[in-house]
Amino acid sequence: MSKVLVVGKGGREHALIRACVESTSETEVFAWPGSDAIFDLAKPTPVTDFDSLVEWIGGGNVDLVVAGEEAWLVYGEGLANACERLGVPCWGPKKEAAQLEASKEFAKEFMVRHNIPTGGYVTVDNIADARAAIGDSYPCVLKFDGLAAGKGVAVCPDSVAAEEFLDEVFTTRRFGEGRLVVEEFLTGPEVSIFVSVVDGEYQILTPARDYKRLADGDLGPNTGGMGAVAGRSLLDAETLAIIEETAVKRTVEGLQKDGLQYRGFLYFGFMLTPEGPKLLEYNCRFGDPECQAVMPLVSGDFTSYVMSGAKGKLDTSLIDFSSDWSVCLVAASAGYPASSRNGDVIRGLDEVTGARVYHAGTKKNEAGEFATNGGRVLAVVAQGATRQDAVAAAYEQFNKVDFDGSQRRTDIGTANFD
Known part of the structure; x- marks a missing residue:
């Protein structure tokens, strides 16, 4: 039996843990810091912080560590560095x-160094230089140069929006100390490409598209993601081939050239511009909520797949991908994304059938009921032979789940499709 530790506490980690539990090989899963919902599947760890977690890992308690949340990869000595x-x-x-x-x-x-198509940019370290770099070029894209839990990017249609974000970065320091990247605004539909990278080898997983804006029609403030759609036919073969040749392959080769060992999931966020696919950003883990949409399409021995990869061998024979579509619908708490309201009891969880519920920000109250405990509360995910079927199946079950103040979109899987 393999003993696996998944590091994280959100919906993405809930999906990864379920994939490990459902692997064809027998797996015992631990989680840190985990959540009440996660601990229905995984065992807790007797640790209180990162240092004690590293000590626990070193005590021979697990055979594999899976990084869910990105922050621990760069915290202290780094999770993977400590494991090595x-x-x-x-x-x-x-x-x-x-x-x-x-x-x-x-x-x-x-x-730029590895000739990967992307938008132009300038990096600045103060508000005056940021204003000069933006000039009169609106809309513009502003990115905080650091981890910000998916909230450090602003697409600003005008100077009012730009000034508001510049104030957050340089005056109130909402994201902490850091520089700012002023980036060229690109147009076109977005797509998320997930790749398993093991040194110089890679495997492209099922493509996905997420929905960042809070409200229908891509309106409202940016969020960590209000839903996602995934499917093998999300991209045509020609576009996927271009992405693989100009970005995925060059990235993997670039990591090798730069002496950067990479074993894990690598996210590529693309804008499909009129000039062709251009890379917006990397994430060094699975996306959230895209992970929740993609993982139900994966079958086989997921645990052995990541175990083999972590040891340096990419064994693509260990997993298979469904040709179905998958739709993930997120319910957010009152006040999100500016704040979140906790303690609202979640109704209807027991009524969901034929779909998966992944918990992100929930906690059991004294009565043993799940209640809200964060911004993005949970996701309901369902599949179908067509995108339309998957959308219908997901919303049928999603509409059974509710809580006071719930915020949700009604156009996930339909918006941004011709």
């Missing part, structure tokens, strides 16, 4: 390679 020192395989890149996500400037320099 302890002789425990880790599915997740070392701290040096994880800069692809931790630093927007590092990522843009990497893209």
Whole structure:
């Protein structure tokens, strides 16, 4: 039996843990920090912080560590670096390679150095230089040069929006200390490409598209993601071939050239511009909520797949992909994304059938009921032979789940499709 530790506490980790539990090989799963819902599937760990977690890993308690949340990859010595020192395989890149996500400037320099199509950019470290770099070019894209839990990017239609974000970055320091990347505004539909990378080898997983804006029609503030759609036919073969040749292959080769060992999931966020696909950003892990949409389409021995990859061998024979579509619908709490309201009891969970519920921000109250405990509360995910079937199946079950103040979109899987 394999003993696996998944590091994280959200909906993405809930999906990864379920994939491990459902693997054809027998797996015992642990989680840290985990959640009440996650602990219905996984065992808790007797640790209180990152240092004690590393000590626990080194005590021979697990055979594999899977990095869910990105922050731990660059915290302290880095999760994967610590695992390597302890002789425990880790599915997740070392701290040096994880800069692809931790630093927007590092990522843009990497893209340019390895001839990967991307938008133009300027990096600044003060508000005056930021204003000069923006000039009168609106809309513009502003990216905080650091980890910001998916909230450090602003697409600003005008100077009012730009000034508001500049104030958050340089005055109130909402995201902490860091520089700002002023990036060219690109147009076109977005697509998320997930790749398993093991040193110089890679495998492209099922493409997905997420929905960042809070409200229908891509209106309202940016969020961590209000839903996602995934399917093998989301992209045509020609576009996928271009993405693979100009970005995926060059990225993997670039990591090798730069001496950056990478073993784990690598997310590519693309804009399909009129001039062709251009890379917006990297994430050094699975996306959230895209993970919740993609993982139900994966079958086989997922645990052995990531175990083999963490040890240096990419064995693509261990997993298969469904040709179905998958739709993930997120319910957010009152006040999100500016704040979140906790303690609202979630109704209807027991009524969901034929779909998966992944918990992100929930907690059991004293009565044993699940209640809200964060911004994005949960996701309901269903599949179908066609995108339309998957949308209908997901919404049928999603509409059974509710809580006071629930915020949700009604156009996931339909918006941004011709």
